[in-house]
Amino acid sequence: xxxxxHSYLFSISYFGARYKGWAPQPNQPTVQxxxxxxxxxxxxxxxxxxxxxxxxxxxxxxxxxxxxxxxRENVEMNSLLPEFNEHLPQDIQLNSVQEVPTNFNLIQSVKxxxxxxxxxxxxxxxxxxxxxxxxxKEDLNWEAMKEACQVFKGKHDFKGFCxxxxxxxxxxxxxxxxxxxxSNDFMGQYFPGEIYYxxxxxxxxxxxxxxxxxxxxxxIGKGEMEISEIAGRFESAEDFDKLPPxxxxxxxxxxxxxxxx
Numbered sequence: 001x002x003x004x005x006h007s008y009l010f011s012i013s014y015f016g017a018r019y020k021g022w023a024p025q026p027n028q029p030t031v032q033x034x035x036x037x038x039x040x041x042x043x044x045x046x047x048x049x050x051x052x053x054x055x056x057x058x059x060x061x062x063x064x065x066x067x068x069x070x071x072r073e074n075v076e077m078n079s080l081l082p083e084f085n086e087h088l089p090q091d092i093q094l095n096s097v098q099e100v101p102t103n104f105n106l107i108q109s110v111k112x113x114x115x116x117x118x119x120x121x122x123x124x125x126x127x128x129x130x131x132x133x134x135x136x137k138e139d140l141n142w143e144a145m146k147e148a149c150q151v152f153k154g155k156h157d158f159k160g161f162c163x164x165x166x167x168x169x170x171x172x173x174x175x176x177x178x179x180x181x182x183s184n185d186f187m188g189q190y191f192p193g194e195i196y197y198x199x200x201x202x203x204x205x206x207x208x209x210x211x212x213x214x215x216x217x218x219x220i221g222k223g224e225m226e227i228s229e230i231a232g233r234f235e236s237a238e239d240f241d242k243l244p245p246x247x248x249x250x251x252x253x254x255x256x257x258x259x260x261x
Contacts, residue, residue, distance in 0.1 A: 064255040066106055129192065134246060198213075
């Protein structure tokens, strides 16, 4: 039972390169810890708690996420929003805020999430672009990669496409869409002329799931994996070697959709 009766929902964006993910870790910089430090400073006390809509991995960025803050006293959060952002580093931003009912639970209210993984396929890749993209130098079979995306859609057991946990028994997740698209989100002299992104939308995701799916799509594109292996991993993950996750720097939590508040 939440002992702090006043609740506020913030939308949040952050560039994850400097952080060891969202969740607090001992002696490590994380997005939640940085946010808590600023909230404590602006409010002048630490009688609050917060939860995030996603526990992104180390190095993963976020365009459209949420954080819910619980307080014992009512506060005019809209007037404090600019002050929060003034004290936050430039790679974290709170975009908006609204008061929500006490019984609103952010974790239970997430309807679906969309992730984008940005990558390029060129032999002329500038190091500055590596903050946002992963470059694949090998020739890629784009038709096979697009076909692989369609196999991922639907409800499947994704144990073969995630980092399993001893405490987890349910690995079934539903993907609503999966496709590879051309991007114009990054332009300039240091970026390749052609940039792509693997976009997937689902009702929930497992640890490293998106990065391992991206890795599988690349392997299929390079001819190192057959498309049929995707279905095989759904049926029996133990029959296959563990997939290496794609690097974190290309991954962005693009959108979080909530149920009606």
